[in-house]
Amino acid sequence: xxxxxxxxxxxxxxxxxxxxxxxxxxRVLGMPKSSVQRALRTLGEAxxxxxxxxxxxxxxxxxxALDVGRHASGDLGLRDAAVPLMEELRRRTDETIxxxxxxxxxxxxxxxxxxxxxxRTSMSLGHSLPLHASANGKAVLAHSPAExxxxxxxxxxxxxxxxxxTDPDRMLAELExxxxxxxxxxxxEWRSDVGSVAAAIxxxxxxxxxxxxxxxxxxxxxxxxxxxxxxxxxEAAKTLSARLGH
Amino acid sequence: xxxxxxxxxxxxxxxxxxxxxxxxxxRVLGMPKSSVQRALRTLGEAxxxxxxxxxxxxxxxxxxALDVGRHASGDLGLRDAAVPLMEELRRRTDETIxxxxxxxxxxxxxxxxxxxxxxRTSMSLGHSLPLHASANGKAVLAHSPAExxxxxxxxxxxxxxxxxxTDPDRMLAELExxxxxxxxxxxxEWRSDVGSVAAAIxxxxxxxxxxxxxxxxxxxxxxxxxxxxxxxxxEAAKTLSARLGH
DNA sequence: AACGGTGTGCCGTATTACGGCACAGAAGTT
DNA sequence: AACTTCTGTGCCGTAATACGGCACACCGTT
Numbered sequence: 191x192x193x194x195x196x197x198x199x200x201x202x203x204x205x206x207x208x209x210x211x212x213x214x215x216x217r218v219l220g221m222p223k224s225s226v227q228r229a230l231r232t233l234g235e236a237x238x239x240x241x242x243x244x245x246x247x248x249x250x251x252x253x254x255a256l257d258v259g260r261h262a263s264g265d266l267g268l269r270d271a272a273v274p275l276m277e278e279l280r281r282r283t284d285e286t287i288x289x290x291x292x293x294x295x296x297x298x299x300x301x302x303x304x305x306x307x308x309x310r311t312s313m314s315l316g317h318s319l320p321l322h323a324s325a326n327g328k329a330v331l332a333h334s335p336a337e338x339x340x341x342x343x344x345x346x347x348x349x350x351x352x353x354x355x356t357d358p359d360r361m362l363a364e365l366e367x368x369x370x371x372x373x374x375x376x377x378x379e380w381r382s383d384v385g386s387v388a389a390a391i392x393x394x395x396x397x398x399x400x401x402x403x404x405x406x407x408x409x410x411x412x413x414x415x416x417x418x419x420x421x422x423x424x425e426a427a428k429t430l431s432a433r434l435g436h
Numbered sequence: 437x438x439x440x441x442x443x444x445x446x447x448x449x450x451x452x453x454x455x456x457x458x459x460x461x462x463r464v465l466g467m468p469k470s471s472v473q474r475a476l477r478t479l480g481e482a483x484x485x486x487x488x489x490x491x492x493x494x495x496x497x498x499x500x501a502l503d504v505g506r507h508a509s510g511d512l513g514l515r516d517a518a519v520p521l522m523e524e525l526r527r528r529t530d531e532t533i534x535x536x537x538x539x540x541x542x543x544x545x546x547x548x549x550x551x552x553x554x555x556r557t558s559m560s561l562g563h564s565l566p567l568h569a570s571a572n573g574k575a576v577l578a579h580s581p582a583e584x585x586x587x588x589x590x591x592x593x594x595x596x597x598x599x600x601x602t603d604p605d606r607m608l609a610e611l612e613x614x615x616x617x618x619x620x621x622x623x624x625e626w627r628s629d630v631g632s633v634a635a636a637i638x639x640x641x642x643x644x645x646x647x648x649x650x651x652x653x654x655x656x657x658x659x660x661x662x663x664x665x666x667x668x669x670x671e672a673a674k675t676l677s678a679r680l681g682h
Numbered sequence: 683a684a685c686g687g688t689g690t691g692c693c694g695t696a697t698t699a700c701g702g703c704a705c706a707g708a709a710g711t712t
Numbered sequence: 713a714a715c716t717t718c719t720g721t722g723c724c725g726t727a728a729t730a731c732g733g734c735a736c737a738c739c740g741t742t
Binding site: 193206228269281 | 437439440441443444445447448451452454474475477478479481482484496497498499500501502503504505506507508515519526527530537539544546549550552558560561562563564640641
């Protein structure tokens with residue numbers, strides 16, 4: 191079903207570049223204009239995209255994808271189980287709490303509770319974080335099989351900021367440290383002004399599949415706050431894991 | 437492209453019933469099993485669904501849809517423009533703030549800031565609310581052209597709770613009242629235990645396309661809190677509208 | 683062993699998507 | 713005003729491919 195694959199590619203491209211028209215899409219995707227247009231028309235019929243504003247020639251995505259996507263979580267009722275604990279966490283820390291799941295080589299944000307403090311580290315649901323340069327990613331990675339870790343290291347660790355860990359040996363040491371202390375930290379390794387403290391969540395399977403984190407502007411991340419957040423988040427992750435059958 | 441339409445129907449159905457297998461899907465959708473299976477395989481290849489847990493026979497959606505859906509907003513940078521005002525609103529009210537956009541006959545939740553209070557009125561992004569039984573919906577409706585209102589009334593107003601307004605004349609009066617006071621309220625008209633106060637947002641066009649609301653458990657919705665929330669939310673909506681070029 | 687329930691695979695037909703090409707219009711340029 | 717260069721749209725013959733009936737393999741219950 192080449193057909194469907196094309197249409198989905200078009201859909202994704204519309205999402206990232208919206209509002210966008212036939213011509214540009216065909217150029218970017220390397221597909222004939224006619225094919226792109228058929229895809230657009232069909233996606234429109236199906237209600238996944240709609241013409242933008244007054245113009246009938248540029249398209250934007252509708253909320254259909256959101257509606258479908260909100261069912262994405264871990265396999266079990268991960269989100270439902272997690273939310274109460276996330277609330278408790280936010281109450282204790284008064285910082286932004288993230289719930290992420292692993293998907294391939296990324297951690298994807300699927301739930302979020304915001305701090306009431308003015309400075310936010312805003313990220314929209316569905317955003318993805320690199321495994322090696324986020325507290326969530328490292329927390330999951332640390333408890334993953336050696337083979338998974340090895341594969342990731344072999345692919346190379348892209349640098350995002352000047353604190354990103356890109357050296358395989360340093361990363362192995364870091365993961366060891368994470369296992370020892372029970373939580374992972376991130377000091378501006380992905381975005382230089384945001385830090386976080388995370389702990390992995392395990393379900394019925396051995397491998398962790400999700401992670402909880404406390405996210406803060408780097409300016410609020412001190413050594414003592416870090417250990418406080420670490421204790422809180424790893425406790426929450428532990429009880430959540432237990433509830434999921436670990 | 438029947439093909440694509442089928443695949444998308446399958447995708448939506450997987451989302452609402454996950455985890456689910458070929459047989460049940462084919463029954464529910466009234467499609468031949470072979471067709472459903474081809475669709476599933478293709479959606480899997482494209483990374484929109486994946487086999488659930490250990491089983492290879494049941495499917496769940498991945499976060500791909502979330503990733504696409506997070507780009508859905510109003511046409512302009514509605515979300516980005518709204519978030520700072522939503523924060524201000526939450527600071528002043530300490531209640532859950534919703535940003536919804538109109539999509540057909542529904543209001544769809546596209547952004548949310550939670551209260552720090554223990555009682556949640558939890559709703560996930562992408563959820564939709566009826567136009568006639570939500571503060572957000574009524575706020576938008578009140579400033580919509582008479583023709584739009586007429587069409588909705590003609591279709592009939594489904595009852596959700598015992599306070600739902602189902603009588604066309606009462607609804608017209610309600611909308612008039614909303615126009616007069618500048619904000620809409622909802623006293624358990626959709627879910628009997630949740631109330632809200634909302635104001636419509638207008639962009640460059642005359643017709644409102646979005647709405648901001650303060651959401652509270654009915655137990656916290658008194659006459660005086662209502663007018664306080666009303667003032668706050670309509671002020672926020674007004675400045676947001678202005679920033680969007682109204 | 684027969685039954686009802688999974689999910690998978692094959693295959694001939696005919697539907698349908700492909701994609702080149704031509705056209706219509708708008709905006710900017712000379 | 714003719715020319716260029718973008719848009720987006722529509723047509724249409726060919727060839728690919730999706731359709732969907734059917735048969736099969738499997739599992740558990742009766």
